[in-house]
Every structure is written in structure tokens, then in C-alpha cells.
Amino acid sequence: MNEFSFRPREWWQRLVAPIDAALLGFLALLLGYALLLLASASPERLNNQLINIAVALVAMRVAAQVPPQRLMHLALPLYVGGVLLLVAVALFGDVSKGARRWLNLGFMRIQPSEIMKIAMPLMLAWYFQKHEAMLRLRDWLVALLILLLPLALIVRQPDLGTAILVLAAGFFVIFLAGLSWKVLAALCVGGLASLPFAWTMLHDYQRQRVLTLLDPEVDPLGRGFHIIQSTIAVGSGGILGKGWGNGTQTHLEFLPERHTDFIFAVLSEEFGLLGNTFLLVLYALIIGRGLMIAANAPTLFSRLLAGSITLIFFTYAFVNMGMVSGILPVVGVPLPFVSYGGTALVTLFLGVGILMSIHKHRMLVQK
Amino acid sequence: MMRPAEFKNPEQEINRFQRRLAVAGGFVLFAFFLLFARFFWLQVIQHEHFQTRAEDNRISLVPTVPNRGVIADRNGVVLAHNYSAYTLEITPSKVADLEAVIDELATLVDIQPKDYKRFRRLLEESKNFESLPIRTRLTDEEVARFISQRFRFPGVDIKARLFRQYPLGELASHALGYIGRVNDRDLATIEKHDAEDNYRGTVHFGKTGLEQQYEFELHGQAGFEQVEVDAGGRAVRVLARTAPVSGNNLALTLDTKLQQVAEKAFGKRRGALVAIEPATGGILALVSMPGYDPNLFVDGISPPDWEMLNTSEDRPMVNRALNGTYPPGSTFKPFMALAALELGKRTPQQTISDPGYFTFGGHTFRDDKKGGHGVVDMYKSIVQSCDTYYYVLANDMGIDAISAFMHKLGFGSRTGIDIEGESEGVLPSQAWKKKRFRKPEQQKWYAGETVSIGIGQGYNAYTPIQLAQATAIIANGGVIFRPHLVKYIENAGTGERTLVEPQPLRTLFFKPGNLATIRQAMVGVNKEGTGARAFAGAEYVSAGKTGTAQLYSLKGAKYEADKLHERLRDHALFIAYAPAEQPTIALAVLVENGGFGAQSAAPIARQVLDYYLLGKLPKAAASEDAEAVEDE
Incomplete structure (x- = not known):
């Protein structure tokens, strides 16, 4: 009977044991900020987002419980499964808004490309860990293949936003694994050289987005509308912003997707440069903490994984803010931890959980 | 000689990893600085420009059409007057798929083929961004039904419009004439009278008879409302208002x-x-x-009516x-x-x-x-x-x-x-x-x-x-x-x-x-x-x-x-x-x-x-x- 007695203190300690207080602290600030913005942009969605956050926190806590070694075992099946699902999407996926991204499982619809955001760094980190002893040219080429195979499937859907994130996730692992600068430079040159070719591979609408970025005023009521209106929202915010709930661009519906991809425009309009800077600082703190975890991680696998996950947070943030402020083309990348929506939030917090797990398990391995 | 990378050398490997991490961290800071610079450019240096554009977005001057003057005979018998009715209007430039929107609207409001045809004809004739009626004289019930679903229809709105009515029908029609929607020729006339500002919101223009001859007497002075509008162009609230001045009434010598x-x-x-x-x-x-x-001309005459009036051997026009x-x-x-x-x-x-x-x-x-x-x-x-x-x-x-x-x-x-x-x-x-x-x-x-x-x-x-x-x-x-x-x-x-x-x-x-x-x-x-x-x-x-x-x-x-x-x-x-x-x-x-x-x-x-x-x-x-x- 004694074993089952009610000992809340002990339960609590066990609950919070794998949690990294610093990381969660920064994230709590960020989530609070996000809810404040959502309360202005779309108050009717607050309850839903609270549920999303709860689910995401549970996912984080579960992931934090899983030791990195266990994660390593998951890498290959998750990756292979993910690729198979992407193939299935290409064959039987549901088309929505002109893109084939969803797979209908009968009881739910899933978006397999989302899995790749976690599976890709896991797989590559696992691969490099496995060949830790000697990294030959062949290994780099295999790594490249691991990266490109699912990427091609995602680009084909087409889903440029997810493709960029998956590419970034894979690239960060390869970069952190120590791909020589010469090769990196060569890849850069090669990438630039193949731009014209890539241009011809893009869909018309994707090309339009790039052109629109270069000159949004060409079609101010059509394709340029989003960029123009979000830029106006950002610029009209000024230094201090128009105040919470007072954004005219936001509340008069000039902003598209104001609760999801364009929520940063709401922030910029209502809280101004000051609010933006606060957000940048929060992101910098979260990323800094993530990089610290990566730096102190015991194994190559956990180092690469932690570094890549952290830099994905950065990628999300940079691409989203760049798009909303009009320096990057419009791609569907949410503002991490802030944009409304459950899927991205769960994926992100799974990443956070993995970071926490890596951090908590660093001593155990060393011992 | 073997390359160092091929050895398992934890110390060196960690060092290299941490160097790479530092590079990445530096890149993150650089990228964030770039964003900050962009924000600074937009929010501080260009702030005034965007402030103005946001205000332009938000505030719209909406002309309020004046009451058209009444025409009465020598004894005060009214021959032409106005009544107010609700119309359902579409701004075509703000609607991507007109057909789909009209089909959707038809589930809320009775839209007859003749309404649709008239709308099509008006669409062909119109060149600017004006809103065009798909239905006129909505019933109160239809107005209520649309209002409750309004959010689904950007670019579609209900407007209270004044309609011309000739209560005695055909009586003295050749003297009174009629009004119809403003066309290119009318626009040229308006321009000649330097009255573009006054006619900004005006939809109708006298086409023949007294309605034509005394157009500028009957029209009146347009008022303006400074309104806050949303992206759909809908007025959210009125900020300031200048009332219109009704057009002058005509008393005829006619008995x-x-x-x-x-x-x-x-x-x-x-x-x-x-x-x-x-x-x-x-x-x-x-x-x-x-x-x-x-009266047939007021909402835009239907093609069969027009056909009948124009081809009749009796030449009623x-x-x-x-x-x-x-x-x-x-x-x-x-x-x-x-x-x-x-x-x-x-x-x-x-x-x-x-x-x-x-x-x-x-x-x-x-x-x-x-x-x-x-x-x-x-x-x-x-x-x-x-x-x-x-x-x-x-x-x-x-x-x-x-x-x-x-x-x-x-x-x-x-x-x-x-x-x-x-x-x-x-x-x-x-x-x-x-x-x-x-x-x-x-x-x-x-x-x-x-x-x-x-x-x-x-x-x-x-x-x-x-x-x-x-x-x-x-x-x-x-x-x-x-x-x-x-x-x-x-x-x-x-x-x-x-x-x-x-x-x-x-x-x-x-x-x-x-x-x-x-x-x-x-x-x-x-x-x-x-x-x-x-x-x-x-x-x-x-x-x-x-x-x-x-x-x-x-x-x-x-x-x-x-x-x-x-x-x-x-x-x-x-x-x-x-x-x-x-x-x-x-x-x-x-x-x-x-x-x-x-x-x-x-x-x-x-x-x-x-x-x-x-x-x-x-x-x-x-x-x-x-x-x-x-x-x-």
C-alpha cells in the first residue's frame, strides 16, 4: 500500500526531472507573447491554441524522456517510414489548393513532409555517428543522397516552405559534421550556377512569388497584395507600435493569414520596432541555449542532432520574418512557437524535447 | 599520409564541432542583425511613408449621392420622385471567381436569369472599379439573410440606393424622359461641366427629356463620408460626414x-x-x-423590353x-x-x-x-x-x-x-x-x-x-x-x-x-x-x-x-x-x-x-x- 501512497512532491520532481528550466523559461515567455498577439489578431482561436500548446508540451515531455540512444534506434525506421509515406503521398495523396501534400489514412489526414523535419536530422546524425571513425567521400555522398531523396519528393508536391526547412535541417547536420569549407564553397558556387536551371524547374506560381518579391507593385491587388500589405503593417508600426489591438492593417483585414504565417506583421504593427527586438532577443536566447546544449552534448549523434534542431528554429524564424518584412519570397513557413496551428507547434516542441533529453542525458553517458 | 579527419580523435572532433557551432551562432546573429536592419529601415526611416499608406488603406472618402429633384406638374402632381431600396452589389475587381460567387449568392437571395443577364451587360459596359447591382429591391428578409453571411462574400455588399420612380407610368413619358446608368457619353458630358467630383458616386444620369435637359439642376450636391474601410472595401465606421444637398425640384407648366x-x-x-x-x-x-x-429604364432596361421598344412598328421611343x-x-x-x-x-x-x-x-x-x-x-x-x-x-x-x-x-x-x-x-x-x-x-x-x-x-x-x-x-x-x-x-x-x-x-x-x-x-x-x-x-x-x-x-x-x-x-x-x-x-x-x-x-x-x-x-x-x- 505504501508504494502507491500519494506523494505529489515526488511526482512533480519526476515530472520536471528531464525539463531544462532555462529553455522552458524562454519558451514560456515566447508562448505568452504569442498568446498576447493571438488575442489581438484572432481572439476566437485562443482556446484552440491553448489546447495545441498543451498537446505540444506533452509531446515535449515525452520526447525529453527518451534517451538519445533510443532516439538513434528510431532514426532509420522513422526516415524510411517517412520516405515511404512521401511516396504514398505522391501516388495517392489528396490534392488541396493545387498541392498534393496530405495522405488520408481514413481516420485522419497526415502531412508526411512534417515528419521529415525531425526524421531528416535524426537520420543524418545517426548516419554520421555510425561512420564516425572514418568519413570518406563515399559517406558524404550517401549523406547527400539521404538529404536529396525526400527533398525531391517534397519539392514535387509542391511545398517549398517545408522543403526549405528539411533542406536546412539536413544541411546543418552535414555542415556541423565538418564538411570541408572547400566543398562548401564549391557547393555555393555550384548552387549559384545552377540557379537559372532551378528557375526553369520552379512552378509558375513559385516564380511569380519571387518576381513579386522583387517588385510587388506590379500587381498590387493580386499577387503583390500580401507583401505590400504586410510591409505596410510593419512600417506603419513605427518604433513603439500602434498599441495592442489597435493595428488597423490587422483589424481591417488587410493582412492575410494574420493569425498564422503573417502574425509577425501583427506584432510589428502593434508593438513596433521595440516589440520586434524583444522577439529577436527571445529567439536569440532560445537558439543560444540550444547551441550550448549542442556544444556540451556527449556523442556525435546528439551533438549533430541538437545543433541541427536549434538551427532549424532559427531557419523558421528567419524565413518567416524575412518573408513578412518583404526580403524573402512568400513561402508557407510559420513563425516558430508563435503562429497559430497545432502541427508545427507539436513538431517544434518535439525538437525542444529532444534538446532537453540530450541535455539531461549528457552526464549519464559520460558516466 | 593519412588525413586527421579519418582518426577517431574525440578532442579534435569536439573542437572542430564547436568551431562550426560558433560559425553557425555567428551566422544567426548576423541574420538577426540583418532583420533588425530591415525593421529599422521600415519602421523608423520609412515609417512616415508606411504610416500614410496604412491611413490611405484605412480611410476612404465615400460620396453620398444626393436626392434627385422631384418633378411635379403645374398643380403639384408628382411625375418623378425617388424611393429608397436595398441593392445587392458586387465589385468585380475584388472578386476572383464571379460565377462561383453569384452561384453562392443565389442560395441566399433570389437571382433570376434576367438579373444575371443585366449584371453581365453592366459588367461589359463598366470599365472602372465601381460596384454593380446583381439584384435590386431586396426584401427585408433577403437583406437579413445576406448580412448574416456577409463575411463569406468579400467584394459583395448591400447598398441603400435611391431609385427613380415615375408614378404615372407612361404618362407624359416623352416630356419627362428617363434616367439610366451613367455611360461613356454621360461621362463626357459630366467632364464638360467640370462635375466629376460631384458625380463620383452617382450611378444614374438623365438620358432624354426633362431628366436630361435639367440633369445638373436635378442632381444636387454630393456629400462625402470619411469612412474607415476594411480590406474588402466595406465601411466599418464613419469618421466624418458632409451631408449631400438634394437636387432642385422642377415645377412644370404641364397639366x-x-x-x-x-x-x-x-x-x-x-x-x-x-x-x-x-x-x-x-x-x-x-x-x-x-x-x-x-420606369423600365431605371434599373437598366431588360433586353427583351428594349428589343420591343426599339423594333415596334409604332416606334414608341x-x-x-x-x-x-x-x-x-x-x-x-x-x-x-x-x-x-x-x-x-x-x-x-x-x-x-x-x-x-x-x-x-x-x-x-x-x-x-x-x-x-x-x-x-x-x-x-x-x-x-x-x-x-x-x-x-x-x-x-x-x-x-x-x-x-x-x-x-x-x-x-x-x-x-x-x-x-x-x-x-x-x-x-x-x-x-x-x-x-x-x-x-x-x-x-x-x-x-x-x-x-x-x-x-x-x-x-x-x-x-x-x-x-x-x-x-x-x-x-x-x-x-x-x-x-x-x-x-x-x-x-x-x-x-x-x-x-x-x-x-x-x-x-x-x-x-x-x-x-x-x-x-x-x-x-x-x-x-x-x-x-x-x-x-x-x-x-x-x-x-x-x-x-x-x-x-x-x-x-x-x-x-x-x-x-x-x-x-x-x-x-x-x-x-x-x-x-x-x-x-x-x-x-x-x-x-x-x-x-x-x-x-x-x-x-x-x-x-x-x-x-x-x-x-x-x-x-x-x-x-x-x-x-x-x-x-
Whole structure:
């Protein structure tokens, strides 16, 4: 009977044991900020987002419980499964808004490309860990293949936003694994050289987005509308912003997707440069903490994984803010931890959980 | 030599990893700095620019269309006014898939194929970003249903619009005219008047008649609302407001009841009637039959209606009173007689002996009465409508003398009435013929052509309003007024009235004796002559003259009305004024293909005069006298 007695203190300690207080602290600030913005942009969605956050926190806590070694075992099946699902999407996926991204499982619809955001760094980190002893040219080429195979499937859907994130996730692992600068430079040159070719591979609408970025005023009521209106929202915010709930661009519906991809425009309009800077600082703190975890991680696998996950947070943030402020083309990348929506939030917090797990398990391995 | 990377060297590996991590961290900071720089650029340096653009987005100046002025007759009977109704409007530039949106709307609001067709037509005609009605006159229920679903329809909105209504329908339609949606030609007119600002929100424009002529009086001064709008262009709230000023009201000289009597007297026959107040030139009745219902045009006329109005053989869109030109026939004789007296070509007592024809240059001009009228003086020539008298007279006077005199009476010139669409008609003269024809042999005036001019045939062609105008000049002793429909213009706000002064254009100084002779003869027409049957038992003394305008040359064969196709029958005319001593009304009646004047035109004149002077219709009012004898 004694074993089952009610000992809340002990339960609590066990609950919070794998949690990294610093990381969660920064994230709590960020989530609070996000809810404040959502309360202005779309108050009717607050309850839903609270549920999303709860689910995401549970996912984080579960992931934090899983030791990195266990994660390593998951890498290959998750990756292979993910690729198979992407193939299935290409064959039987549901088309929505002109893109084939969803797979209908009968009881739910899933978006397999989302899995790749976690599976890709896991797989590559696992691969490099496995060949830790000697990294030959062949290994780099295999790594490249691991990266490109699912990427091609995602680009084909087409889903440029997810493709960029998956590419970034894979690239960060390869970069952190120590791909020589010469090769990196060569890849850069090669990438630039193949731009014209890539241009011809893009869909018309994707090309339009790039052109629109270069000159949004060409079609101010059509394709340029989003960029123009979000830029106006950002610029009209000024230094201090128009105040919470007072954004005219936001509340008069000039902003598209104001609760999801364009929520940063709401922030910029209502809280101004000051609010933006606060957000940048929060992101910098979260990323800094993530990089610290990566730096102190015991194994190559956990180092690469932690570094890549952290830099994905950065990628999300940079691409989203760049798009909303009009320096990057419009791609569907949410503002991490802030944009409304459950899927991205769960994926992100799974990443956070993995970071926490890596951090908590660093001593155990060393011992 | 082996590359260091190939050894498992944890220390070195961690170092390298941490260096890479540092590079990545540096890149993150650099990227964030880049973002900060971008924010700084937008939010600090360019702030004012974007601030302005956000305000421009937010604030919109919405014109509020003023109430269009009301048109009422001389007794205050309303002929055109406005009512407010809700319309469902689509701004096509803000809607991606019009078909889909309209299909969706049809689930909330009853949209008929005719509504859809009209919308399509408006869409083709419109070029700017205006909103176009898909449905007009929504019921309250439909308004409520749409409002609850409004968020689903960006670019679609309900608007309260003022609609023009002509409560009496077809009555006086040719005088009132109608309004329709602003088109390119109207825009040019608006531009010419420098009124673009005032017309920014205006959808309708006067197209014909008084609505057209007095457009800028009726329109009023647009107001403006400074409103906050959302991205869908919907007003969220009003920030400031300048009220519109209603357009001016028109009070007409027209007498609605008289107009009604006149239109009813025509029945289903085509024709025109113009009744003028001789002392002012004010138009008492302006009839062109058939008319049309101007209400059809207000929402944009439906294609089948338009088709019907335009292709009808009866040509209801033509204003016959102003635009139709007809030979005056024998109604021309009193004016010829006056000319003869004034020019000293005849005295009233001078007689001719009428054998029933007049031969000139080998051609025989026949009188209607076989065997002739015997000895005919001027009085008898008018009362019995003797043709021979005027054949001879015209020949004696010569075409240019006739033409010069008739020109003074207004024949062959626009009267200047205050609505558009007046024809000049044809006042034949040598100069006219030279201008009219190309070939030299056609340009020459032949003396034989003058002969039939004397009885109002030949090249003569005048509008009913010219005929009425000339009759009014006889009635008022030679003063020429500009005929007009508007009595005064009333400022809707202050009630201040601007009188349209009766404008005596000029006065013709006839010798009083001469005028008296003509007037006496015209009284004789209605007492003992060709108009006597129509005016039998009248409680006042009236003056008149019958006329028949030949359409069909019979080349000497006997005219038999029954055997001719209805549309080839002669036009019947009648001119009259009353009371004979102090005339208060002068008129001209034309009945197309009505046979001869005494038969169909005179009875209409009788009804109008009776109603105007006595306030009642003649006993056994007949608009056609089947037993009248042709005796002109």
C-alpha cells in the first residue's frame, strides 16, 4: 500500500526531472507573447491554441524522456517510414489548393513532409555517428543522397516552405559534421550556377512569388497584395507600435493569414520596432541555449542532432520574418512557437524535447 | 599520409564541432542583425511613408449621392420622385471567381436569369472599379439573410440606393424622359461641366427629356463620408460626414389631368398633340403616342423590353411632337392667308371662281370638292378649305415670299423648347432646294412646285410643336414665346423658386385687321365649316383648322381610305385655340394615318379644349367621328 501512497512532491520532481528550466523559461515567455498577439489578431482561436500548446508540451515531455540512444534506434525506421509515406503521398495523396501534400489514412489526414523535419536530422546524425571513425567521400555522398531523396519528393508536391526547412535541417547536420569549407564553397558556387536551371524547374506560381518579391507593385491587388500589405503593417508600426489591438492593417483585414504565417506583421504593427527586438532577443536566447546544449552534448549523434534542431528554429524564424518584412519570397513557413496551428507547434516542441533529453542525458553517458 | 579527419580523435572532433557551432551562432546573429536592419529601415526611416499608406488603406472618402429633384406638374402632381431600396452589389475587381460567387449568392437571395443577364451587360459596359447591382429591391428578409453571411462574400455588399420612380407610368413619358446608368457619353458630358467630383458616386444620369435637359439642376450636391474601410472595401465606421444637398425640384407648366385626357383621347392611335398657353409659351400638354414606361429604364432596361421598344412598328421611343415632321396639309391655309394679307397679295373680299381644279404648266391640281366651291373669298377659303384658292395664291406669291413669311412664324426652325430632340422640319425655298439636292437639275426650283406648297403639301414638313407654336402666335396677336415645360425651379432646401420667365422671343406686328380676318375665319371653321361637327354644342367659341397630309400619291385616282393599308392612309391634323376672344390654350393635333382631320384629329382637340376650359369632357365624347365628311 505504501508504494502507491500519494506523494505529489515526488511526482512533480519526476515530472520536471528531464525539463531544462532555462529553455522552458524562454519558451514560456515566447508562448505568452504569442498568446498576447493571438488575442489581438484572432481572439476566437485562443482556446484552440491553448489546447495545441498543451498537446505540444506533452509531446515535449515525452520526447525529453527518451534517451538519445533510443532516439538513434528510431532514426532509420522513422526516415524510411517517412520516405515511404512521401511516396504514398505522391501516388495517392489528396490534392488541396493545387498541392498534393496530405495522405488520408481514413481516420485522419497526415502531412508526411512534417515528419521529415525531425526524421531528416535524426537520420543524418545517426548516419554520421555510425561512420564516425572514418568519413570518406563515399559517406558524404550517401549523406547527400539521404538529404536529396525526400527533398525531391517534397519539392514535387509542391511545398517549398517545408522543403526549405528539411533542406536546412539536413544541411546543418552535414555542415556541423565538418564538411570541408572547400566543398562548401564549391557547393555555393555550384548552387549559384545552377540557379537559372532551378528557375526553369520552379512552378509558375513559385516564380511569380519571387518576381513579386522583387517588385510587388506590379500587381498590387493580386499577387503583390500580401507583401505590400504586410510591409505596410510593419512600417506603419513605427518604433513603439500602434498599441495592442489597435493595428488597423490587422483589424481591417488587410493582412492575410494574420493569425498564422503573417502574425509577425501583427506584432510589428502593434508593438513596433521595440516589440520586434524583444522577439529577436527571445529567439536569440532560445537558439543560444540550444547551441550550448549542442556544444556540451556527449556523442556525435546528439551533438549533430541538437545543433541541427536549434538551427532549424532559427531557419523558421528567419524565413518567416524575412518573408513578412518583404526580403524573402512568400513561402508557407510559420513563425516558430508563435503562429497559430497545432502541427508545427507539436513538431517544434518535439525538437525542444529532444534538446532537453540530450541535455539531461549528457552526464549519464559520460558516466 | 593519412588525413586527421579519418582518426577517431574525440578532442579534435569536439573542437572542430564547436568551431562550426560558433560559425553557425555567428551566422544567426548576423541574420538577426540583418532583420533588425530591415525593421529599422521600415519602421523608423520609412515609417512616415508606411504610416500614410496604412491611413490611405484605412480611410476612404465615400460620396453620398444626393436626392434627385422631384418633378411635379403645374398643380403639384408628382411625375418623378425617388424611393429608397436595398441593392445587392458586387465589385468585380475584388472578386476572383464571379460565377462561383453569384452561384453562392443565389442560395441566399433570389437571382433570376434576367438579373444575371443585366449584371453581365453592366459588367461589359463598366470599365472602372465601381460596384454593380446583381439584384435590386431586396426584401427585408433577403437583406437579413445576406448580412448574416456577409463575411463569406468579400467584394459583395448591400447598398441603400435611391431609385427613380415615375408614378404615372407612361404618362407624359416623352416630356419627362428617363434616367439610366451613367455611360461613356454621360461621362463626357459630366467632364464638360467640370462635375466629376460631384458625380463620383452617382450611378444614374438623365438620358432624354426633362431628366436630361435639367440633369445638373436635378442632381444636387454630393456629400462625402470619411469612412474607415476594411480590406474588402466595406465601411466599418464613419469618421466624418458632409451631408449631400438634394437636387432642385422642377415645377412644370404641364397639366397632368389635361395630359391624361389628351393621351386617352388618342386611344391606340399614333400621333402627337402639343398644347401651349399662348400668353406664356408654357406647354400644357405634350403628347406623343404611343409612349413608353420610363420606369423600365431605371434599373437598366431588360433586353427583351428594349428589343420591343426599339423594333415596334409604332416606334414608341420617337417623340413625334418634337421629332416627327409632317406636311401640315390644310392647317397651313390660315398662315398662307395671313401672308397674302400682310404682303398685299389679297384682300379679304377678293374672290376667285373655283372650277374644282387649277391648271399650271400642263398639270392639273385638283380640289377635293368635285366641281369646286364656286365663288370663294378668303373667309370661305378657310372655312371650307378650298384648295384652288391657295393653288392660285401660292402661284401669285412665289416660293421665296411664302418661305420668308413662314420663317417668321417659326416654320422650319427649332422652337427652342427646353428638351432635346427637336427637328427643324423643312421650310421649302429656292435656297433650301439648292442646299438639299446635289444634281443641278434637282437643285432648280420649278414654279409648279410652289402650287402644292400653298395647301401645305409638297416639300413642306413641320413638327407638331412648330404648328402649335404658329397657332399660339395667331392666338396671342403676334408675340412669340419660347415654348417651355418648366415653370419654375425650386431649391429643395430653401424652397426658393427660380421662375422660368416667359420669354417673348420677338413680336410680329401684324396689321390688326389682317389678324382679325384670319381669326374670324378660323372661328368660322368650327362654327360652320370643316370643324363644325366636332365642335357642335361647345359652350365656348373656338377657332380651328382641319388638315390632311397626303402620304400616298394617287396620281389622279380617287382616294378611298377603306381600301388603303392603314399605314398608307393620310395623316389627320387639327389646329385650334380657345376661347376665341381671349385664348388661354392653343394646340396642334396630329393623328398618324388618321384619315382626314375632321374625322380623327378635331374630336381629340374638342376633348382637350372642353376639359381645359370647362373641366369636363364633351357629352358623348368620341375621339373619332366616323360620319365626318371629307370636305377640305
